[in-house]
Amino acid sequence: MAGKTGVPGTGVTGRVFAVLGAFDAGHRMLTLSEIATRAGLPVSTTHRFTTELVSLGALHRDSEGRFAIGRRLWDLGLLSPVQTGLRETASPYLHDVYGATLATVHIAVRDHENVLYIDAVRGNMSVLIASTIGSRLPLHCTGVGKVLLAHAPGRVVQQVLAGPLERVTPYTITQPARLQRELARVRRDGYATTDQEMTLGACSAAVPIAADGRVIAAIGVVVPSLRRTRARMVASLEVAARGISRSLERR
Amino acid sequence: MAGKTGVPGTGVTGRVFAVLGAFDAGHRMLTLSEIATRAGLPVSTTHRFTTELVSLGALHRDSEGRFAIGRRLWDLGLLSPVQTGLRETASPYLHDVYGATLATVHIAVRDHENVLYIDAVRGNMSVLIASTIGSRLPLHCTGVGKVLLAHAPGRVVQQVLAGPLERVTPYTITQPARLQRELARVRRDGYATTDQEMTLGACSAAVPIAADGRVIAAIGVVVPSLRRTRARMVASLEVAARGISRSLERR
């Protein structure tokens, strides 16, 4: 969450990225000295960098002198390959699921020991929700996270089971053994669910997306309750997941 | 289109961005020497930069040694503020329009003398289409472009009318006077249309999105023909545009 304060990184490049790294989801607009503090750099150095970055379009400076990430970086980010193909392919299918369920729909990939949301469709009046596109959440307490973890290499599973399982809500699974059983269930049944394990009042269901026989992503829905709708949700998701897999393979 | 070859930029920062700038929509994966050439830098220098950028997560290197934009930049790009708020707010409304029309739906802002697509919803079996998220197209031959141009500062309009109006298809408007009349019509009627001016076989309709009394974006649809559907398309778009404006204002 917090933006890696300190650690100036070895070269100039590292320091430039320390400046850029001062920005995060909770800090989208920063003043010069805030950047300096958060990046762990002297003000004058920071000033020089920001000035140059602004002239390069990597940063934007508003009329009040505050900085924000610029369009140039937005452009560059969109060229990141892994996501691009997947997102564009999956997007229509996410809408299909949304249309069928009116639930918030997500697609996510695993990024080390986190789930990284790469796209989302949410209605006008959907539930709350912690996840936005680009956000990272723990694997063990989200629907898509459980799916991704269940199909991750053993090494990763070990690491997650070993590292403390953060208790996000009273319902979060924090016992390694229980999580392990849950993961086995996910592999057996082909889908994962959560019940208020990440956000109170929110349940989720998720299924894997395969390509070349490997699970590369997961799609899921978030709803207030799964009581009466679990079967329908899972069915919708499975249809979409198959469609996405098929689209990915013919190219 | 092509990725700014040469121009090493003054400082180290400039050179780093020359490296990153070697990537564009047509060149998402590059080898070391390709980057060096496109960035106008010596190979050894490029090598040093790329190595450092990879370790920072700004670049990704695949198993065959080719480079691509990394996740770190994807993350950063998503923090770019202008788009973020607008995109998230508009997204559900775009789906509404898609649901009502089954046409490809776009939202775009003006970026200098281009239209910059910031989000899109397209169906499984939609028309072709040149625009992807993040792509820039001329203002004078797209629906959203005309809307944005019609409400742009006089200075911008002058510049576009003066600069040669690129003929993209045989139907593209290339006479300044005719474009000017068209813009007046757009302001009067509150919507713009195109008929195969950007892509053969594709027509579009678009309306402005206002915030604080200024036009800040435009949404539009792309369809094979507007003959029988123009009124419905415009109506759907107007409802969505009003909704987006309202959502933007209460915050």
Place this chain on the structure above:
DNA sequence: GTTCGCCTTTCCACTGAGTGGAAACATTGT
């Protein structure tokens, strides 16, 4: 198998680009 050509990686002596403390400047609040 050998050779050629291209791409990548490592090395290192040189030097100018980057550094950051300090002081001047601007802005805001009391």
Place this chain on the structure above:
DNA sequence: ACAATGTTTCCACTCAGTGGAAAGGCGAAC
């Protein structure tokens, strides 16, 4: 008017960045 805080400019020092060259790899051609 004064203090406090944030921003910008300046400049002497030096260390980080530079890039030519050579070595190492890889694959295609012969």
